[in-house]
Every structure is written in C-alpha cells, then in structure tokens.
Amino acid sequence: MSGSRSVEVCIVGAGPVGGTLACRLGEAGIATAIFDRAALPAMEHPDFDGRAYAIAAGPRRVLEAAGLWERLDRRPGPILDIRVTDGRPGEAASHRFLHFDSREVAGDPDPNAPDGAFGWMVEARSLRVAINARLHALPAVAVFAPAAVRVERGAEGALVEVAGGPAVACRLVVAAEGRESPLRRQAGIAVTRLPYGQSGMVFAIAHAVPHHGTALEHFLPGGPFAQLPMAPNEAAENVSAIVWAERTALAARMMALDEAAFTREAARRLGGHLGAIRLLGRRWCYPLSAMIAHRYTDTRLALAGDAAHGVHPIAGQGLNLGFRDVSLLGDLVIGAVVRGEDPGDADLLRRYQAERRPDNMLMLAATDALDRLFSNDLACVRLVRDLGLAAVHRIPPLKRLFMRQAMGALMA
C-alpha cells in the first residue's frame, strides 16, 4: 500500500490512552502518527472533563516512560490510606469497616509502590495539558486533529486517509477511540456490555478539615460514593475529588438540584469527617456500564483502552487498565522495531491479546462483583458484608492479602 508518508504505527484517538501510547513510542523514536476527530487544545479547558484519575504505581511508570509524569502541571496527590465503609445516606457509616494504611506495609516494602503510596490522584485536565505539549514536541510523532479518517487494512500494511488531507501508510493501526470505537465495529469485533442502571456524578469539593491523604470508599445502596484526596490548588488548601454513583433516575434528580441542595445531599453521604464542604467548579454525570471486546486484534489492528474494555469506576481502575495496555503494546512495538521486525505482525498481536484480555476480564469481574455485593440494601447481605469487612480488618495477613488482591490493582 502506498501513502504520501509512512510511519510504523498510526493511532486513532488521542484520549489519555492513545495520547500516552503516542508519547511512549515517540520517546523511543518510533515514527508514529496520531489522529483525533476533535481539536486537542479544547480538551485542556477546565470544563471539558471533570475527572481525576487514581493512578496506580505501574501506570505511573508508564506515564514516566512516556515523559508525561514530570510534566503534569499540578502535583499529583498521594493516596496514603484507604477507608472502606458501608452505610445508608444520612446515617453514620457502619462501625465495621476496613482501613488500609500504606505505612502499615512500610515494613514490607513493595517495589511496585514507589514513595509508599497506594496511588496518586491526577487531574484529567493536567494529564491532557502534558499530553498535548509532549505530542507536539516529539519529532517522531505527527499529530492530525481535528481529522476525520478512513482506514484500510491489508495483510501487508494499512493506510489511514485524512479527509481533505494526507494519507499515512503504516504497519499497525491502534484503535484508541473510546467505548464506541468505529474501527472495532468496522473489524466486526463483537462486545459484551453490562449496564448498571447507575450514573457516576463527578465533582471536586473544598473541605474545612485536611484529608491527610485518606481516600474513602463508602458503599451505599444506590452505588458507591468515593472521596479521593487531591493536592491543594489555587482555589483551596483542602481538596478532594468525589465520584458518586447513584441509580440513574435519582442521579438525574440530584444533578437538577441547585448547588446548595446538591452540596447538602453530597454531605449526607460523605459524613462529617471533613467538616464543612463546598463545591469547586461544575459537576459532571456519566452513565456507567461495563464492556469487553471479544477480540483485541484483527489484521494489523490492536484495540487499546476503552475501545477494548470498560469497567465500573468502583475501584477507579478504568484508565489504569488502559495504561497497562499501553505498557505492553508499547514494549512489544518498540522491541519489534528495534529488532527490525514487523510491529503489526500476527504473532505480536496474538501475544498482546493473550496477556491483556484475561487481566482486563478479571478486573471487570472483580469490580462487577463488588458493585453487586455492595449496591444492595438487603439486611442479610449487609450483615454478611459488614462482618466480612470487619474480619478482613482484624486479621493483618488477610488484610495485606486483600490489599494486594482486591484493591490491589492499585498497587500493581
């Protein structure tokens, strides 16, 4: 196939996953082109995406290798403790709870957790600013955005044509266009979806009492309510990100409330440990569902990030899984190009799918089970899970095991 220019890899979708993969390949000097249907600078606006990501140690290393971690304009806030509680809105949390303290495992240093934190809170906007700057600074990376593309794939290579622009030939196309990936559909790859009937409300709060790096996962009948500790910013000294999952109809009612009433509802769920709270900036609401693609690859095509999988945000793992895709795919592609081999080779793609799909399936199953267990107000189920939380809390080896296994993807 011929094109007006030629690269090793074309990435369609410059979201956090596609953008980070392009930076990772560009840092290694691999000729890469990246395309997005949207203009990238607009994504830096504070109103574009209110999310803040809990980034685990492994994905942090991916961001470091991509040259992005040190370029984040806001210092990531470390998560030093995680408290898991069960309750009902407006009631005190159950006295049976689980508390994970990163200092507790200090005597058991984990090479996967630099600085001893469970993870770091990174603002979506801050990551976006770093990705945009890096993409344009790397000589090996060509950026096409906004751009509508048409992709042709064949046994020998692929061609990405920009409407009204150039055509770029490559050996591998990466679909990183998010959940509704057109390239996945074009390749006839089926997906399984699990709707949750929940929506996730996302916003930031300022609070009177410092969080001391403690994250709270409060399980409520309508869905989990998470408070995640952020670093101070120019708006406030004590700041947390909130992800509040609620039945869709109730979430819509909450979103329609004025700021004062919405803040009161949020405070009823959070409890009083952070003192008086106030909203910082606007609120967002996302429908929640899980999804997994039946295959991650096709001829000269690899799916990455939300194009391949989506999980319930109960453990804040969605983007972490995407960064693990980036880590493996990046290593495989860089290794192949350095050895003079084909980065779109069928064996390489088979290996990518064989390593990543089971890992992502496991996280989908774990987060799905957690949500079903906790988004439930039946008295017997409440008792069993409360006793379970208390038992795990009191038995240190069990607690450490749980930390590694259940929350644990946070540490990997």
Ligand SMILES: Cc1cc2nc3c(=O)[nH]c(=O)nc-3n(C[C@H](O)[C@H](O)[C@H](O)COP(=O)(O)OP(=O)(O)OC[C@H]3O[C@@H](n4cnc5c(N)ncnc54)[C@H](O)[C@@H]3O)c2cc1C
């Ligand atoms: C409420 C909520 C809270 C979350 N919290 C966390 C958290 O704490 N931690 C965590 O790890 N994850 C979290 N996630 C998940 C995380 O947001 C996603 O996993 C992440 O955004 C996926 O990144 P992506 O790059 O794969 O896809 P996206 O972010 O969807 O980006 C896709 C990109 O592709 C572009 N695109 C789409 N179609 C085309 C096309 N046809 N051609 C060209 N470009 C195209 C889009 O413009 C976009 O730029 C959360 C999700 C939700 C809903």
